[in-house]
Amino acid sequence: MWYLKNALTRKNLMALTGLFLSFFLIIHLVGNLQLLLPEAEAQLQYNWYSRLLADNIFIKIIAMVLYLCILLHTIDAIYLTIKSKKAQGAGYAKDKRGRASKWYARNMMFLGSIVFLFLVIHFKDFWYQFKFGEMPLDANGNKDLYTLVVEAFDQLWYVILYVIAIIALGYHLLHGVFSAHRTLGLYHPLYSKIVKYLGIIYTVIMTIGYIIIPIFIYLNR
């Protein structure tokens, strides 16, 4: 079972699941930007869109892959963190090693934990409600996910929670997307640099995009 014990292979799994999740974030953002449409229009369209996804067999399969990726990414992170702790030895009394690297690169596990806790809340409040909860229907007979979302973002503390979680996700992506390519073996100096900058652009778009939604809804109601 060399592939389970080997850190390089485990890092590959980390990178591949991470990149899939990053790709999912794009689709998720594009879909959710419909929440920013004028209210009457947005409600019907967003609920129709949610049903479209929920009923599509292709999307259902992708969703399974998504759940699996979240799980594997988390388990792998815990495994690698324990491995890292073991490898470190006693540690330093005076530790200034931080000057040589970015703080978010060193704290991926911490940032990831915030994102994971956020996901638990996020899944419970929307995903679980939509899939298994009692939902009112809209004019077209679709489950009214829109109202659920909009009412949630009416609460200031909920908006703040989202903004904090998205910022944590942003820093996680800032290092993660770039690091994943390195892990998978992109060693060309120019292409590595291009990927690094593309990763930054991607991260900025994702972070701003996801932060705008709750703030926009809060301010517009």
Place this chain on the structure above:
Amino acid sequence: MKLHLKIWRQKDSQSKGEFKAYTLEDVDQELSFLEMLDTLNLKLVKKGDYPVEFDHDCREGICGQCGMMINGIAHGPIKNLTTCQLHMRSFKDGDTIYIEPFRAAAFPIVRDLKVNRSSLDHIITSGGYVSVDTGQAPEANSIPIAHEVAEAAFDAAACIGCGACVASCKNASAALFTSAKITQLELLPQGQTETSKRVVAIVNQMEEEGFGHCTNTEACQVECPEDISVLNIPRMNYEYNKAKILNK
């Protein structure tokens, strides 16, 4: 200048270590860091105390023997420099300097600031070589190698194996050291033929020695005395994945 030193003292790998405080008066700014420690040791010996043990050999920045954490940074405050090339002019009068050994599970402490870095040697032994038939030395120019390739291989070969990358890494990973060796041998035609075999053996050995994994924080290159490029690491990953996927 006057210096307050806090030095890690530990009798052997089994005993518990602790910081001991020493004060040195009249330290010359032109002394190298190791010469400053020599001065301290001379005083300790005269007093009948056991001197502070530390590794050193050439004191010219090329052998990779010296290495310690100085104020929480491998080889001290100046980037891309060995401990022996660090001079006391980098410190101020009245400074307190913490001196600790490199820490990693794969680097057990021998005594005081001296750690056992045999784990790095084991990595080299497992695959950091080129197999050749014995006999007469072959004609030097029989295999043409472009100047750029030779230079790139030499950049990777410049690694002196001091272990600062491991000490600076938050995961105590030896990825920079290991990948530099892989790159060096892979770039040259003599080493290329064995790349797949080498990379699998050498990576497995790295795992076995108890080093951590690489999370691409890039701290290693910053503190590396030879400024070995972190891009060697993805090359190692690429070669390892290729070897495993193609099952060569």
